[in-house]
Amino acid sequence: AQTVTQSQPEMSVQEAETVTLSCTYDTSENNYYLFWYKQPPSRQMILVIRQEAYKQQNATENRFSVNFQKAAKSFSLKISDSQLGDTAMYFCAFMKRGFGGSEKLVFGKGTKLTVNP
């Protein structure tokens, strides 16, 4: 079974600064996806960034980037130029690569990020 560990229950950062959220995972699979989801106070889950395990290049989406270390099973999220709207719960998630869309997500416990003005 796969497990996802987020060791930082809460973090805070000053507006415009950079913050890194940690995530490690455990799996015996070789083909999989990793995700960071954001859940703001509205509780709508929003995909922040996705990484395909077979790709060595780290994924980036504007101010968001990841440091994917496959051998170490580490998948951290870096948020640059933090904005007040980044305040949310952030969940790291793992999904086996399969067919037909029937693979389930395995979530970490989440990190509550607060961006201070």
Added chain:
Amino acid sequence: GAVVSQHPSRVICKSGTSVKIECRSLDFQATTMFWYRQFPKQSLMLMATSNEGSKATYEQGVEKDKFLINHASLTLSTLTVTSAHPEDSSFYICSAPGPGLAGAEQFFGPGTRLTVL
């Protein structure tokens, strides 16, 4: 992007009654949908995988007679909480894998807050 809706967004019911929550994929078809439960300040816990035209697959520890799932069409899955009790009060979220090449991404509904008095 693909959109998933849930109805109702909030429901309050008396103990002992049954409550039905709908999850719809608005602009794509989903043969599989997932149902999660989320307690305050906690992560999403997968309850079951809903399969169109066949029985749902429940996670260990989830009572299938308590949480009835019906995936009646390619765009609709329903979760019925039967004989609800106060401990069933929670936030329920559904998701569906995106269409085509987006199948690796789960699209989430906005959630349903259930309060059982």
